[in-house]
Amino acid sequence: MSGGRGRGAAVAAEQDSGRDEAATAARSDRAKAEARLGWMLAGPAFVVMLAVTLYPILQAVYESLFKFRLTAPDERSFVGLGNYGVVLSDPVFLRSLAVTTGIMIVTVVIEVVLGFALALVMHRAIKSLRGVLRTAILVPYGIITVVSAFAWFYAFDINSGFVNSWFDWVPGIDENLNWFADTWTSLAVIIASEVWKTTPFISLLLLAGLAQIPTELEEAASVDGATWWQRMRRVVIPNMKAAIMVAVLFRALDAFRIFDNVFIMTNGAHGTEVLSLLAYKTSIGRLEIGMGSAISVLLFLCVIVICVIAIKLFKVDLAGARGEQK
Amino acid sequence: MASMSLLALTACAGGDEGTPTLSWYTNPDAGGQAAIAASCTEAADGAYRIETVSLPREAASQREQLARRLAAKDASIDLMSLDPPYIPELAEAGFLAPIPEDKVEVFSEGVLEGALAGASWRDELVTAPFWANTQLLWYRVSVAEEAGLDLESGAVTWEQLIEAATEQDKLLAVQGAKAESFMVWVNALVASAGGQIVTDPAADSETLQLGLDSEAGRAAAEIVGRIGSEGLGGPGMATADENANLSTFQSDSGSFMVNWPFVWPATVSAVEGGTLEEPLLDDIGWALYPRVTEDAEPAPPLGGINLGVGAFSEHTDLAYEALECIVAPENQVEYFISDGNPPSNEAAYDDPQLAEEFPMAETIRESLELAVPRPQTPYYNELSIGLQETWYPASSVDPETTPVEATDKILSVLRGEALL
Numbered sequence: 001m002s003g004g005r006g007r008g009a010a011v012a013a014e015q016d017s018g019r020d021e022a023a024t025a026a027r028s029d030r031a032k033a034e035a036r037l038g039w040m041l042a043g044p045a046f047v048v049m050l051a052v053t054l055y056p057i058l059q060a061v062y063e064s065l066f067k068f069r070l071t072a073p074d075e076r077s078f079v080g081l082g083n084y085g086v087v088l089s090d091p092v093f094l095r096s097l098a099v100t101t102g103i104m105i106v107t108v109v110i111e112v113v114l115g116f117a118l119a120l121v122m123h124r125a126i127k128s129l130r131g132v133l134r135t136a137i138l139v140p141y142g143i144i145t146v147v148s149a150f151a152w153f154y155a156f157d158i159n160s161g162f163v164n165s166w167f168d169w170v171p172g173i174d175e176n177l178n179w180f181a182d183t184w185t186s187l188a189v190i191i192a193s194e195v196w197k198t199t200p201f202i203s204l205l206l207l208a209g210l211a212q213i214p215t216e217l218e219e220a221a222s223v224d225g226a227t228w229w230q231r232m233r234r235v236v237i238p239n240m241k242a243a244i245m246v247a248v249l250f251r252a253l254d255a256f257r258i259f260d261n262v263f264i265m266t267n268g269a270h271g272t273e274v275l276s277l278l279a280y281k282t283s284i285g286r287l288e289i290g291m292g293s294a295i296s297v298l299l300f301l302c303v304i305v306i307c308v309i310a311i312k313l314f315k316v317d318l319a320g321a322r323g324e325q326k
Numbered sequence: 327m328a329s330m331s332l333l334a335l336t337a338c339a340g341g342d343e344g345t346p347t348l349s350w351y352t353n354p355d356a357g358g359q360a361a362i363a364a365s366c367t368e369a370a371d372g373a374y375r376i377e378t379v380s381l382p383r384e385a386a387s388q389r390e391q392l393a394r395r396l397a398a399k400d401a402s403i404d405l406m407s408l409d410p411p412y413i414p415e416l417a418e419a420g421f422l423a424p425i426p427e428d429k430v431e432v433f434s435e436g437v438l439e440g441a442l443a444g445a446s447w448r449d450e451l452v453t454a455p456f457w458a459n460t461q462l463l464w465y466r467v468s469v470a471e472e473a474g475l476d477l478e479s480g481a482v483t484w485e486q487l488i489e490a491a492t493e494q495d496k497l498l499a500v501q502g503a504k505a506e507s508f509m510v511w512v513n514a515l516v517a518s519a520g521g522q523i524v525t526d527p528a529a530d531s532e533t534l535q536l537g538l539d540s541e542a543g544r545a546a547a548e549i550v551g552r553i554g555s556e557g558l559g560g561p562g563m564a565t566a567d568e569n570a571n572l573s574t575f576q577s578d579s580g581s582f583m584v585n586w587p588f589v590w591p592a593t594v595s596a597v598e599g600g601t602l603e604e605p606l607l608d609d610i611g612w613a614l615y616p617r618v619t620e621d622a623e624p625a626p627p628l629g630g631i632n633l634g635v636g637a638f639s640e641h642t643d644l645a646y647e648a649l650e651c652i653v654a655p656e657n658q659v660e661y662f663i664s665d666g667n668p669p670s671n672e673a674a675y676d677d678p679q680l681a682e683e684f685p686m687a688e689t690i691r692e693s694l695e696l697a698v699p700r701p702q703t704p705y706y707n708e709l710s711i712g713l714q715e716t717w718y719p720a721s722s723v724d725p726e727t728t729p730v731e732a733t734d735k736i737l738s739v740l741r742g743e744a745l746l
Contacts, residue, residue, distance in 0.1 A: 067742055070397045071419040071704070092745040158562040159570055181564035181719065269504040269564075269718065278745065285386065286707060286746060287393055295745075 057300065064294040070287035083294035093278065093295070097302070100274045103187070104255040107194045111251055112244070114195065115202035122203065123210045141200035149264035152193035156180070183271045190261045190272065198254065202247045209243025210236070249310040253303055275299045346641050347375045348648055350405040351392065353631060354383050358665035359407065366651040374644045376405070385409040385506055389416075389707065396421040396636060403636035404645045405652075408453055410444035410632055414527070415704040417447040423635040423642045425451055432650055440697040441670035445632040447702065448528060452634065454649045457658060458670035459629030460693040461514070461584050462686065463487075463613045469496055469581040470611065477613040484515075484549045484616050487582045491558050498553055499571035499583035502563035504718045509710040510627045510700065511584070512717060515546035517625030517698040519618040524701035524709065531705055531740040536733045538713075543729035545618050547717070551728070554720025564719045576602060584615060586629065587690055591666040612686045614693055628697035630670060662687075668694070711746050712736035 064083055068076040087093050118137050125133045140148065156163050156179040167173045179185045213236060221231045237244070259276040266272045268281070279299055283292020352359040363376040370376075381388040389412040395403060396416065408416070416422055425433065433454040434442055441458035445451055463482065470477050473490035491498045501507035516523055521542020525535045537543065553559055560579070562570055568585055572592060575583040583589070593610065596602040615626035633652060635645040651657075658669035659677045668690045669675065680687045701709060716732035717723055738744040 071393055071415050071421075073397070073419070086743060087745060090745045158565065159573055176561035178561045178564060181561075267504065281711075282745065284390060284394075286711075287390075287397075291742070291745070 060293040060296050060300075063289050064291075064297050066290040068288070068290040070289055079290070083291050084298070087291065087294050087298060092273070093275075093298075095271060096273045096275050096278045099187075099272060100256060100258065100276075103191060103194070103258055103274065104252055107191055107198070107255045108248060108251050110191075110195050111199045111202045112248060114199045115247070116206055116244075118199065118203035119206035119210055122207050137203060138200045140197050141204075143197065145197060145260040146264060148193060148197050149261045152189060152196075152261070153180075153265045156189050180266050181270065186266045186270050186272045190258075190265055193261050193265075194255065194258060198251065201254075202251050205247035205250070206240070206243060209240035209247075212243070213239045245310070245314055248314075249307070252306055252310070256303060256306060257299075275302070345372055345375050346644055347377055348404040348639075348641055348645055349402050350376050350378045350407070350648075351381050351403055352378045352407045353381050353385075353388055353409070355667070356665045358661045358667070361664065362652055362657050362661065365657070366648055369651055370648070374641070374648060376648055381407070385412070386707065386710075388412075392416070393419075393421070396638065399638045400636070401638045401640055404639040404641055405648065406634050406636060407456070407631045408634050410628070410630060411700045411702070411706045411710070413445070413453055413632065413634070414447045414702050415706060416634065417452045418704040421637050422452050423637045423639060423645070425454070425635075426643075426646055429454075429646050429650065433653065436655075436672045437670050438672055438691075438694045440628045440694055440699060441630060441632075444628060444630065444699045444702070453632035454634075454653050455630070455670035456633050456653050457630050457661060457667040458694050458697075459586055459668060460690060460697045461510075461586055461615055461627045461629075462689060462693060463616050464575060464583045464585055464589060465611045465613065466496075466575075466580055466582075467609050467611045469494060477611060481620070482613065482616050483620055484618060487616055488549075488552060488556075488558060491581045492556070494581065495579075496581035497560040497574055497577075497579045498558045498581060499566070499575045499585070500553060500559055500563070500720075501567060501571060501584075502554065502559050502718075502720045503565050503567045503570070504714050505567055506710060507567055508718060508720075509713055510629070512546055512550065512713060513700045514584075514615060514625050514627045514698070515549055515618060516542050518615075518622050519543075519545040520622060521546075522701070523713070524703055527701050527703040529703075531742075534703065534705065534737070534740055536736060538729040539733045540729070542618075544725040547723050547725040547728050549618065550717065550720045551723035551725060554723060557721075559720065564721075576606065587668060587684070587686065588666040590684065590686065612689055614689065614696070624693075624696055625698040626693045626696055628694070628699045630667070632670075705740055708739050708746065709736055712739055715746060 065078060065080055066076055067079045067083070122130070122134050122137060143151075154160050158164070158176075158178045158180075161179075163179075164173060164175050164177055168175065177185070179189050217235050217239065218231055221235050226234065257276050258274050259280065262268060262272055262274050262277050263280070268274075268277050273281075275295070276299065279292055279295040282288050282295055286292070350359070350363055360378045363378050367375050381391060388407075388409065392403070392406055392408075393412075393416065396419070413422075430451050433445075434451055437445075437455045438458055440460075441455040442451075444458075445453045445455045463477070465475075465477055469490060472494060473486075475482060475486060475490060487498060490496075501511050513523055516538070519542035521540050522537045523543075525537045526533075529535065554563065557563075559566065560574060562574065566574065568588075571583055571585055572589050574580055575585075575589070576593065576596075590610075593602065593607065597604055597607055615624045617624045633649055635642055635649065639645055653671075655669065655671045655674040655677075658671055658674040659680060662668055662674070662680060663683050666684075668684075668687075672691075674680070675687060675691045684690070700706065703709065712735050713732055716735050717728055722728075735744065739746050
C-alpha cells in the first residue's frame with residue numbers, strides 16, 4: 001500500500017507540485033482521523049484492560065514490599081525486598097519453579113507433535129467428515145479444566161478409578177498402584193490430563209497455519225517427485241513456522257500457569273507443587289498477602305522472560321501468524 | 327451498639343416485610359443446620375429470619391473464605407459455623423463479635439469440658455459450643471476376637487492393633503492423606519504420649535515454642551512411621567481421608583479404624599440401601615481411641631463446630647438471640663440423629679432417643695470427656711500445613727529426624743524466613 005502511494009505521489013509531484021502539497025495535507029488529515037478513530041474504538045477496551053490488569057499488577061508489586069498477614073492487619077510492616085530474598089532463596093520456590101518448567105516443556109513438546117498430527121487429519125479429512133471430526137477433536141478443549149481434572153482424578157484414583165483394572169496387563173500397573181502417592185506417577189497423570197485438555201487448542205492454531213499454505217507449492221513439490229516426508233520437511237513446516245511458533249508460545253505461557261489439575265489431583269503433595277499453586281497457598285491459604293504477592297510478581301516476571309525468549313530468540317512473528325504482511 | 331442495631335432496623339424496615347434476615351454460614355452437612363434455621367425462624371415469630379449459606383467442604387477452605395470476607399469487613403456474615411482450631415485466629419484478629427455477658431452463662435452451662443475449651447480463647451468464651459466431635463476406635467469384632475483383644479474393657483494400644491493387623495494380614499484405617507485429618511491423628515498420638523505440639527499456644531509468631539522434639543513427639547513418629555513403612559495402611563494410605571478409611575474398613579481387609587461417629591449412620595444407610603451386607607453391622611464394634619503406651623491416657627481427637635457471630639454484622643443482638651435458639655439441647659439431639667454429629671451439651675445425652683439411634687452414644691460422651699483439642703493458636707494453619715509438609719507421607723517418618731525437621735520448618739515459616 002505505502003509503496004503504491006509513494007509512487008503515485010512522485011508522479012503527482014512531477015505533474016503539479018502545488019496539487020501534491022494539498023494531497024499530502026489531505027492524506028495526513030485522513031491518517032490523523034483514522035488514528036483518532038482507532039483510538040476511539042480501541043480506547044474503552046484499553047482503559048478496561050489497564051483497570052483490570054495493570055492496576056492489580058501494580059498493587060501486587062506494592063503489597064510484595066510488606067510483611068502483611070490478612071488476619072493481623074495491625075502488624076503490617078515494610079520489609080522492602082525482604083520477601084523476594086526469602087522466596088528466591090527457598091528450596092520450596094526453586095523446586096516449584098523446576099516442576100513448573102518441567103511440566104511446561106514436556107506438555108508443549110507432546111502437544112505440538114500430537115497437535116500437528118491432528119491438524120493434518122482435520123486438514124485432509126474429506127468434506128463430509130470434516131465437521132464431525134473437528135467437533136470431536138475440539139470437545140476436550142470445551143470442557144472446563146476443573147471438571148476434566150476431576151474426571152482424570154477419579155479415573156486414576158485408587159478407590160474409585162477404573163484405570164488400574166483396565167490396564168492391569170501393562171507392566172507396573174496393578175490394582176494396588178496408587179497413582180497419587182508418588183511424584184512421577186502423579187506428574188504423569190497431571191501431564192496426561194493437561195495434554196488431553198489442550199492439544200485441541202494447539203491443533204486449531206496449526207490448522208490455521210496449514211490452511212495458509214498455497215496448495216500449488218505442495219503440488220509442485222509432488223510433481224517434482226518429492227516424497228510425503230520431504231514435502232512436510234521442505235515445504236509445509238517452513239511455510240508455517242510462524243503459526244508453529246505462536247502456538248508454542250501461547251501454550252508455553254498457558255502451561256507455565258498450570259493450576260487446576262495439580263490443585264484437584266494432588267494439591268501439591270509429593271513434590272508436585274507448581275508456582276501458581278504456591279502463590280495461591282501463600283496468599284489465599286495462609287493469608288500472607290506480602291509473601292504471596294512476591295511469588296505472584298516473580299511468576300509474572302517468569303512469564304515475561306518466556307515471552308522475551310520466544311520473541312527474540314526464536315523470532316516469533318505474531319503478525320505473520322495472522323497472515324499480515326510486514 | 328444500640329445505635330447500630332437501630333440503624334439496622336430502620337434500614338430493614340424499608341425492605342420487604344421488615345423482618346431482619348440473619349445469614350448463617352454453615353459447613354456442608356446432611357441438611358440439619360438448615361432444618362434448625364427453619365425451626366428457629368419459626369420460633370422467632372417474626373423477630374428475625376435465618377438463612378443458611380453453604381461454605382466449602384474442607385475446614386481449611388471454610389477458614390479461608392470466612393477470614394477473607396471478614397478481613398474485608400463483610401457485614402453479611404451474621405452467624406458462622408466454625409471449626410475450633412481456627413477460632414483463635416479469628417478471635418485474635420477481632421473478627422468475632424464479643425458475647426454479651428448474660429449470654430456467656432447460657433452458652434457454657436452444662437457443656438462438656440473439651441467443647442468449652444475449644445470455644446474459648448485467652449480464657450474467654452468467644453463462640454457458642456454447638457456440637458462436639460470425637461474419634462472412636464472402630465473394630466471388626468471377628469478380627470479383634472481372633473487377636474484375643476478385649477476391647478470392651480478399653481485400654482488398647484497402637485502396638486496391639488499393629489500386631490493384630492500384621493498377623494491377620496489386614497489393613498489399619500488411619501488418615502494418611504496430606505490433609506488436616508493427618509494433623510488430627512498426629513496430635514492425638516503426641517497428646518496420648520503425654521506431650522503437646524505447641525507448648526505455649528498464646529505466644530506470638532516470634533516466640534512460639536513447639537514440643538515435637540521430645541519423647542512424646544518421637545513416640546508419635548514411631549507409630550506413624552511404622553504403620554506407613556510396613557504398609558499396614560494399605561496401598562491407598564497416602565491418599566486416605568476419613569471417607570476412604572471407611573471404605574477400607576468396610577472391605578474384607580478391614581480390621582481397625584480411627585474415625586468420627588459419622589461412619590455409623592453412613593454404614594447403616596449403606597446396609598439399608600443394599601450396597602453392603604447386613605452381617606457387617608454385627609461385626610462392627612467401638613471403643614475408646616487407642617493409647618500410645620499401656621499406662622498412658624487415651625487422648626481422642628476433638629472436633630465439632632462452634633458458632634460465632636461476625637464482628638461486622640448489623641444485627642449482633644439478634645444473632646445472639648438466634649444462637650441461643652440454635653444451640654438448645656433439643657436441637658443438638660435432633661442434629662445428632664439427623665446428621666450423626668454428637669451434642670456438646672451434657673444434658674442432650676440423657677435423651678432416650680439417642681441411645682436407640684446411636685448405640686455408641688455413651689462411648690462418645692466418655693471419649694469427649696477425655697478428648698484433647700488441637701493446639702489453640704492463631705497460627706494453627708501454618709502449624710498444621712508445616713506438620714503435613716514434614717510428616718507426610720507416613721512411610722517417610724523417622725522418629726529421630728522428622729520431629730526435629732518439623733520444628734525447624736514450622737518455626738522458620740512463622741518467623742517469615744521460609745515458604746510453606
